[in-house]
Every structure is written in structure tokens, then in C-alpha cells.
Amino acid sequence: MTPNDGQIDLLIRRFATRVPAPADGGAHLDADELNAFAEGALPAAARSRYVSHLVECDQCRRHVSDLAIASGAVGRVSEELPEQRKTIGWWATLVGLFSLPVLRYAAFAAVLVIIAGVAFVALRRRPVAPELVASNEQRQEQPVSAVKPETYAGDAPNREGTVKTSQPPSVSQTPLPAGVASTTDTLPKVDTAKLPETKALEPSKEIAAAEMDPMKKAETVVPVQQPSYAPAPPGQSQSGGRFSQGQVQGGAAQSLGALKTQQADKSQSEERERDATKDARLDDAARQQANQSVLARRSADEKQKGGPSRNMDNVAMNRSANEMPRTESPRKSDGAPADEEARQTRSAGGRKFVRQGNRWVDQKFKSSMSLNNISRGSDEFAALDSGLRSIAQQVGGEVIIVWKGKAYLIK
Amino acid sequence: MSLTPKQIDDLMLAGARRALARAGNARALDAQYLTGRLRAVTDKYIFKHDPAADAAAIDSFLDGLHADALCLVLACERGDDHAWNDLFEGFGATVRSAARSASSNEAMADDVAQSIWAELHGLKSREDGKPGGKLAYYSGVGSLGGWLRAVVGQLAIDQHRRQTKLVQAEEDSDLDRMALDETDGNGDGTFQQSATPEDLLSINLASADVEKALAQALAELPDEDRLLMKLYYFDGLRLKEAGAVLGVHEATASRRLTRIHGEVRQKVESTLMKEHGWTKAEAARSLSEVAAQLQTDVEPMLLAQSDSTVQRSMT
Numbered sequence: 001m002t003p004n005d006g007q008i009d010l011l012i013r014r015f016a017t018r019v020p021a022p023a024d025g026g027a028h029l030d031a032d033e034l035n036a037f038a039e040g041a042l043p044a045a046a047r048s049r050y051v052s053h054l055v056e057c058d059q060c061r062r063h064v065s066d067l068a069i070a071s072g073a074v075g076r077v078s079e080e081l082p083e084q085r086k087t088i089g090w091w092a093t094l095v096g097l098f099s100l101p102v103l104r105y106a107a108f109a110a111v112l113v114i115i116a117g118v119a120f121v122a123l124r125r126r127p128v129a130p131e132l133v134a135s136n137e138q139r140q141e142q143p144v145s146a147v148k149p150e151t152y153a154g155d156a157p158n159r160e161g162t163v164k165t166s167q168p169p170s171v172s173q174t175p176l177p178a179g180v181a182s183t184t185d186t187l188p189k190v191d192t193a194k195l196p197e198t199k200a201l202e203p204s205k206e207i208a209a210a211e212m213d214p215m216k217k218a219e220t221v222v223p224v225q226q227p228s229y230a231p232a233p234p235g236q237s238q239s240g241g242r243f244s245q246g247q248v249q250g251g252a253a254q255s256l257g258a259l260k261t262q263q264a265d266k267s268q269s270e271e272r273e274r275d276a277t278k279d280a281r282l283d284d285a286a287r288q289q290a291n292q293s294v295l296a297r298r299s300a301d302e303k304q305k306g307g308p309s310r311n312m313d314n315v316a317m318n319r320s321a322n323e324m325p326r327t328e329s330p331r332k333s334d335g336a337p338a339d340e341e342a343r344q345t346r347s348a349g350g351r352k353f354v355r356q357g358n359r360w361v362d363q364k365f366k367s368s369m370s371l372n373n374i375s376r377g378s379d380e381f382a383a384l385d386s387g388l389r390s391i392a393q394q395v396g397g398e399v400i401i402v403w404k405g406k407a408y409l410i411k
Numbered sequence: 412m413s414l415t416p417k418q419i420d421d422l423m424l425a426g427a428r429r430a431l432a433r434a435g436n437a438r439a440l441d442a443q444y445l446t447g448r449l450r451a452v453t454d455k456y457i458f459k460h461d462p463a464a465d466a467a468a469i470d471s472f473l474d475g476l477h478a479d480a481l482c483l484v485l486a487c488e489r490g491d492d493h494a495w496n497d498l499f500e501g502f503g504a505t506v507r508s509a510a511r512s513a514s515s516n517e518a519m520a521d522d523v524a525q526s527i528w529a530e531l532h533g534l535k536s537r538e539d540g541k542p543g544g545k546l547a548y549y550s551g552v553g554s555l556g557g558w559l560r561a562v563v564g565q566l567a568i569d570q571h572r573r574q575t576k577l578v579q580a581e582e583d584s585d586l587d588r589m590a591l592d593e594t595d596g597n598g599d600g601t602f603q604q605s606a607t608p609e610d611l612l613s614i615n616l617a618s619a620d621v622e623k624a625l626a627q628a629l630a631e632l633p634d635e636d637r638l639l640m641k642l643y644y645f646d647g648l649r650l651k652e653a654g655a656v657l658g659v660h661e662a663t664a665s666r667r668l669t670r671i672h673g674e675v676r677q678k679v680e681s682t683l684m685k686e687h688g689w690t691k692a693e694a695a696r697s698l699s700e701v702a703a704q705l706q707t708d709v710e711p712m713l714l715a716q717s718d719s720t721v722q723r724s725m726t
């Protein structure tokens with residue numbers, strides 16, 4: 001109760017004791033009306049009339065009060081109200097959530113959250129950006145670093161730990177982030193020693209190298225990380241100064257291409273040897289690729305002998321860069337462009353698939369295997385292993401998948 | 412548009428049939444017999460206050476009647492002994508309890524309880540030869556037990572009046588009023604002892620003005636609010652009891668009372684400002700001063716009231 005309420009309360013109490021009781025109106029409410037009022041059973045119109053009478057008639061009001069108290073209306077009203085209060089409370093709570101005072105604070109909180117989110121994103125991106133740039137530069141310029149100009153050859157030890165080897169020394173010697181240094185520290189010294197010799201990759205080779213998938217990049221890096229695998233011939237390295245710059249560049253490209261092709265052909269030849277026993281078509285492809293590997297080896301041998309065969313190396317490089325994941329068509333060697341696109345390979349779920357007509361065939365598939373024909377969407381398809389279904393969904397169309405020693409033709 | 416007599420009769424007949432169907436024990440009453448009572452009850456509680464009541468309101472009212480109690484009462488009026496036995500067995504305890512509550516002593520309670528049954532049965536016969544007891548006034552709107560308590564209460568008051576020739580409530584009220592007037596009139600109040608005659612005069616004038624404005628503000632309140640004020644301030648009921656009379660919870664009554672306080676204060680200040688040309692601050696200050704003086708004045712008054720109450724209870 002507020003002080004103002006207390007003052008009015010006092011005044012009314014005083015007033016109530018001083019005002020004489022009004023004279024009875026004469027017509028009192030009968031017992032039935034009194035009881036009906038006390039029990040709250042009256043229609044609205046009648047109740048309104050009786051309220052007016054009760055205000056003026058002390059006697060009837062006392063009767064009604066006694067009846068209401070005696071009939072247990074006090075407890076009845078107290079019991080009924082909690083449910084009503086609960087409903088009102090729920091509704092009031094719901095309305096209160098969207099009331100203006102609450103929305104005022106909610107808007108303020110929303111602004112704070114937005115500011116915090118923007119700040120978080122901004123602060124989070126800032127340290128990450130140099131790493132991303134460094135890694136991209138490293139990966140993309142790694143091949144380029146192998147074709148440094150000859151004028152920087154004497155600076156090779158100083159350039160260790162730098163990535164942008166194609167840039168002038170003044171730029172490359174600028175301090176770099178720790179992440180960049182750590183990545184470049186892993187580069188072998190042999191690579192930097194070979195840098196002046198392997199600079200002059202042609203633009204097409206650079207583009208091809210940049211477009212290589214990660215596997216090819218890894219293959220490109222692997223021979224660099226194993227410098228003892230294909231060291232440059234002593235005669236070539238010593239006589240490099242006597243050669244023209246184009247010859248030096250060509251020799252570096254040849255040696256790099258030979259390393260790549262040897263590594264790639266080694267794995268491909270193994271696969272193709274397996275494939276050769278599978279299918280007649282695959283036999284043709286394996287044969288063709290075997291020829292290519294022989295060609296690459298021959299070029300490598302010629303390189304080692306000091307007689308660079310630039311044409312052969314270029315062919316090997318191009319194939320290793322662009323066509324390595326693909327299975328060469330037997331007719332590709334014949335130079336038919338339509339046949340080059342007829343055969344394609346793709347990977348799904350860690351498996352390689354060869355396109356044969358309208359059908360993708362798992363390279364593990366053998367002609368001796370019996371095929372289980374399964375339609376997509378059928379119950380049999382639904383009953384397959386999730387891994388098998390996932391591969392089928394990734395490949396799409398008709399596909400032959402070898403799964404757990406069984407071959408499935410999924411249409 | 413008000414209903415035609417034929418429509419009303421049809422509504423009564425249909426209502427009587429529904430009441431008989433609703434009653435657990437119809438006591439072999441027919442709808443036609445019940446229709447007459449229903450028509451009288453409807454006239455009393457519906458058409459008297461709302462002559463244009465529609466059929467839905469009438470149906471709702473008739474369906475809210477206590478059908479079982481009404482059939483029992485009608486059967487008693489018809490002279491059904493089984494019904495009388497049921498009435499006595501079912502409500503004898505209620506009558507005795509009500510008599511004890513309404514009477515000041517046990518002997519008077521027994522007297523009231525004995526005479527109530529005679530009143531219910533009717534010592535005099537009506538024009539149709541049937542006993543003209545008080546049961547004829549039961550409508551079925553409220554419960555039969557509550558109606559019996561009300562009848563017992565009225566009977567107890569009548570007997571008390573006949574015995575003492577005095578109304579105790581009025582006597583108490585007069586005694587209290589006399590005591591209060593004596594306190595105010597002889598100048599024994601606390602603040603009056605310390606106040607100068609000039610202050611006393613101004614305070615009395617201000618108090619009279621405030622009291623007049625207060626009476627006007629209370630008179631302008633709606634009847635529901637006035638009834639709450641009467642029950643709480645004039646009859647001395649607790650908020651819980653006052654709320655029960657009005658059919659609302661104590662918390663609701665409290666909120667309503669707080670609202671009334673604000674309205675009354677606003678009206679009193681407005682009246683004081685209008686009649687005396689005071690500013691709002693002056694009106695508020697006058698109210699505060701009068702209330703503060705009342706605070707010191709009310710305490711001995713309340714003490715005197717409590718003393719007189721204790722003395723009455725001891726006697």
C-alpha cells in the first residue's frame with residue numbers, strides 16, 4: 001500500500017465511523033435472494049440490482065456476508081482462483097515477452113549480439129588470412145620456384161626459407177610469418193640447389209601444373225622431397241653454364257618431367273597390368289600406356305645421357321599433368337579426338353571407374369564376375385550397404401561396382 | 412424484442428422437462444406441475460430485471476436451477492411424506508448448525524431449530540388448502556442448504572427481536588458511535604492537546620472539507636466498488652471475506668481496493684481544487700495533513716473500540 005493509499009485508507013476509515021447508518025429501504029431481500037447472491041447464482045441483471053440494494057442496506061449486506069462466509073464461498077473462491085491465476089499468469093507472461101519494455105531490452109541485446117558477431121568474424125579472419133595466402137603462394141609457386149633465373153643461382157643458400165623464389169632477392173628476403181617459414185623449411189636443400197636449373201617452365205606447363213589436382217601436386221612434390229631419387233647428372237650440372245639458357249631450362253624441365261612421369265607411370269603401369277587381365281579394352285589401354293611409359297623412360301634415359309629430348313619430355317609432361325588420372329583410350333594414341341572423350345575415368349568412394357559406353361565400370365571389376373542387377377529405388381537397392389549406395393549415388397547412371405567381392409550392376 | 416406469453420410458456424415447459432430429466436429423483440412430479448414454479452422464478456429473477464430477456468438467457472437460467480432440490484421442495488409442498496423425511500434427514504444438520512451460528516446461546520439455538528420446521532411446513536393454510544410454508548419461497552436458484560441457512564438466520568433475528576425488543580447490531584453501532592462522538596466532542600484527542608486553537612480551527616475546517624469531498628467521491632463510485640468499500644470499511648470484513656461476498660478472490664479484491672483508493676484520492680483532490688481554488692499540491696498537502704492528524708486521532712479511538720468489544724464479550 002502506497003503512502004497515498006494509506007492516507008485515503010485512514011480517511012475512509014474515519015469517515016465510515018462518523019457516517020450514520022442509512023435507514024433501511026423497507027423492502028429487504030428475501031432469504032432466497034440473499035442466498036442466491038451469496039452463492040453467486042444470480043443472473044447479471046438481478047445481481048446488479050441487488051448490489052445497489054446491498055450498498056444501502058446494512059442488514060441485507062450483513063446477511064449476505066454471513067451466508068457467503070458460512071457457505072464456504074471464501075474457500076471456494078480461493079480454490080478456484082489459482083487456475084485462473086495460472087492462466088492469467090501464462091498469458092501475462094506471453095504478452096509480457098512482447099511488451100514494449102521487454103522489446104526495448106531485446107533490441108539492445110540484439111544490437112550487442114550483432115556487434116559481437118561482427119567483431120568476432122573480423123578478428124577471426126585477420127590472423128587466418130596470411131596463412132591462406134602463404135599456403136596458396138607456396139602451392140602455386142612451388143613449380144615456379146623450380147625455374148628461378150640463373151642469375152639467382154649463386155644466392156641459393158640465402159634463399160632457403162623463402163617461398164617466392166621467383167621474386168627478386170630484396171623481396172624474398174623480407175621477413176615472413178612463422179607459418180610460412182615453417183612450411184618452407186621443409187623444402188629440401190636439393191630443391192633450392194636445383195632451382196636455377198629448373199626455372200624455365202613454359203607457361204603452358206605452369207598452367208598445367210596449377211590445374212593439377214592435389215594428388216598430382218603431391219606427386220610433383222614427392223620427387224623434390226627425395227632428391228636422391230633423380231639427381232641431376234654431374235656433367236649436366238657442371239656444364240650447365242656452357243649451355244644456352246634455353247638448353248638449361250629444357251634440361252631442367254626434362255629432368256623434372258622424367259621424375260614425374262616415372263613416378264606416375266610406376267603406379268599406372270601396375271594398375272594397367274592388372275587391368276590388362278580384366279578386359280580386352282582395358283588391355284588395349286594398358287598396352288598403350290605401357291608404350292607411353294616406355295617412351296617416358298626412354299626420354300629419361302636420353303636425359304641422363306646428356307641428350308635432352310625436349311619433345312618427348314614435353315609430351316610426357318603434358319600427359320602427366322593433364323591426363324594422369326584418366327585412362328588413356330587405346331585409340332587415343334591414334335590421335336582420334338572423339339575417342340579421347342569416349343573413355344573417361346572418375347573416382348567415387350575411393351574407387352576408380354572407367355566409362356564404357358553409357359556405363360561406369362569399377363576398375364576392380366572382372367569379366368568373370370557375375371553381375372547382380374539392381375534398380376535404383378528398389379527394395380534391393382535400399383537393402384544394399386550404405387557405402388555401396390553412396391558410391392552408386394555419387395557416380396549416377398548405370399554403374400558396375402565391385403563391393404565385397406561381388407559385382408553389382410546398378411541402373 | 413420481448414417474448415410472447417406463448418413462447419414463454421413453451422420455454423417454461425421445455426425447461427421443466429429438462430429439469431425433471433436432470434434431477435436424480437423427480438419424485439413423480441410432472442412437467443406441468445413444475446412449470447408454474449419455474450414461471451414464478453423466472454419472473455422474479457429474469458423478467459423483473461430484464462423484461463426483454465431472450466430465449467437463450469431463459470434457457471440458460473432454467474438449466475442452472477438446482478433441479479433435485481426443487482423437486483424435493485415441490486414434493487414436500489405436495490405433502491409427500493418421503494420427501495419430508497428426506498428433507499429432514501438431508502438438511503437437519505444444516506438447520507441445527509445454522510441455528511447455533513445465528514443464536515447467542517444453545518437454548519435459543521434449539522428453539523430456532525425446532526421452530527424452523529414448523530415454518531417450513533406452514534402453520535397456516537393457503538387459499539388452495541395446502542400448507543403455506545416457507546418452502547414456497549425456494550426458487551432453486553441457490554442451494555437448498557444455503558437457503559435454509561438464510562431462513563434460519565432471518566428467523567433467529569426475528570426471535571431475538573421479539574425476545575429483547577432490541578436489535579443488538581444497532582445497539583452496538585449506536586454505542587460505538589456515541590463513544591466516538593464523545594471522544595471527538597470533548598477534545599481529548601492527542602493532537603488536540605498539543606494544537607493551538609487556531610490550528611485546531613483550521614484543522615477542523617480542513618477535515619470537514621476533506622470529509623465532505625470524501626463522501627462525494629465515495630457516492631460517485633460504481634455500486635460494485637461501493638459495496639466493496641462498505642464491506643471492508645463499514646462492515647469490517649477482511650478482504651478475503653469481502654471478496655467472497657462479491658465472488659472474487661482476495662487478491663482481486665485487494666487490487667480493486669487499491670484502484671478505488673486512487674480514484675477516491677483523485678476525486679477528493681479534484682473537489683478540493685474546484686471548491687477552494689487550491690492547486691493540486693495544496694490539495695494533496697491538505698489531504699496529507701488531515702490524514703496525519705487522523706493517524707494520531709484514530710489510535711485512541713481504536714483502543715476505545717477494542718476495549719468496548721472486550722467488555723461486551725466478557726458480559
